[in-house]
Amino acid sequence: MKLAISGKGGVGKTTFSSLLIRELNAQGKHVLAIDADPDANLASAIGIEGAEQITPIAEMKEMIFERTEAKPGTIGGFFKLNPRVDDLPEKLSARLENIKLMRLGGVPKGGGGCICPESTLLRALVTHVVLARDEVVVMDMEAGIEHLGRGTARAVDKLLVVVEPGRRSLDTAAHIRHLAAEIGLTSIAVIGNKVRSADDEAFLKKHLGDFEFLGFIPYDNALIEADLEGISPFDVKSPAIEAVKEMVAKL
Template sequence: MKIAVSGKGGVGKTLIAGGLARGFVERGLKTIAIDADSSPNLGLTLGLSTEQTRKIVPVSENKELVDSKTSTGYTGVYNLNFTVDDIVKQYSVPTPLDVNLIVMGTVQSMGSGCMCAPNAVIRALLRHLVVERNEAVVLDFEAGVEHIGRGTAKQVDALLIVADSNLKSLEIAKHIHDLAAAADMKQLYLIGNRVMNDEQKDAVTKFAKENSMELLTFVPWDQKVIEADMLGVTPLKNKEIAAVKAIDGICDLLLKKTA
């Protein structure tokens, strides 16, 4: 089970990614969560403290690690034949929700052709996690799938594109959908997040239909999520929160659709 989660910044995709990772663990799947956002906070969602997350160095910014994998001793010349399985063992962080977390950092886009050292390590690690390992993997990305690379993108079981009823959010969701389709990703689903009423549901449903996007489900707006964030605790520990229940239900939907 390899699931990618993407969407416009601020639409709540990280809570959905964290909830899915936690849900897979509770269903007996060993799970790795990947934070590939330029402003990583998946660790907080998975129950780590602010102090703990601040100590995590993203893979792309770990110069010692990158150099150990790619250095040849010649300026501008990189070794691209290296193993990455040891990175999972050494740099994954256990979280209170029993999900192992790897903070990737960001890389260049699929079309840029950049083969700088951090890019090479991240691309190889993503391919290893998505293609070669048996664990469930949940990838939390920025607004796009550029991080993955086309070859790896094809191996992702499903891409969840998160949006609220705001038109800007929906337009970015469409852009992500089109890029993912061009990269031959298999199953693309829109999730309407933070919906407060039927009017907002109708707006998301209408947009999805007009743009040939498959709407998977809705996650309701919940004040308790806001309150938990203000207190610096993860909402995922409270299963009575309506949004958390809805996200947990997405796990079952995905398990059926990718079976």
Template structure:
């Protein structure tokens, strides 16, 4: 919910599912026939908000209340947009998914080059990571990596190694992150121990993505 302020975006975009007329025009009406492959190539430029460093933010949206009706046209619209962004656009696409495994069951993350699992230092979180590894492989996501949040013990790293999930790094518990959150500022603008760790994680992430890119190029 606070992703926009975390990125330094002061005025977050409306969720795309709020644009009922647009979805009806492109994908059809709820409760009736809908277009599985609607036009979406102009959505990012028209409805995305550009934040610091040229990052363009889009909010997909979801069902906001019980009994709100069939989401078939909206789902088709969002799936088509994700496919377009991942396969047609040349920019890097980062999806911030809800916690848990629901998006894997829906196949929303199908086709992603790399999935990053945020792991808390606890047994339940590790169990979820194990489940994510299984489900992601079933939808064709080959590469996983983990970030350990709020520090860890060696046992967490050991368990992730057993699961075959490489660790990008650890984010320590840092009061400066709470300060940034309360002030609705990007953590990078506030600084702190956690930000230093995040920068190192980003550098390692770039290395892994480059390796994946070379692997894909060699198979062409």
């Protein structure tokens, strides 16, 4: 099962991703977690020790040079467009139980994007983990789907968009669906997060009525406290864990 998770910054996308990954792990699945959002720290949310010391792959200049035969930070010139990446999940992953995590990092982009060694390597790596790996793959994406290409998108089983009761979150969900449609990714479901009441749930259903809803996660101070204290949300008592368990069963 290959899952991509997106949503507006601040909606709880990484919290949901970590709960999903830890629940899959608890069910005995082997999970390859991809942190593809430069502003997130999925490793910390999962509960991996030393998460802050994990070097993003985009910053591994020597390795990028070795694989692409071009110096990172350069644009133009000649470099390999199909670098070897099949060994990287084993070599570069941080681990917790049955979870392997890779942190991609960010690639500075100009107005038209970046055709550079770093982005080429990251795109090749995402393509490999989606098309060729036999684990469950969960990708915590940016508020878009930057790392997915047309060929990769067709192999993603589900794009999960995390939303909260709010207009900007709804606009982002519509934007993500538009981007996904452009690359042929049409299997999309929404997760309502930070839901305080039946009114919040009704608000989301009313304004996103043409989306499939996978489930709802109630607003819970315990999740906020876990984030502040650097504890995985899966390791606190919260109704969110049962809600995510039900979503896994649906998936």
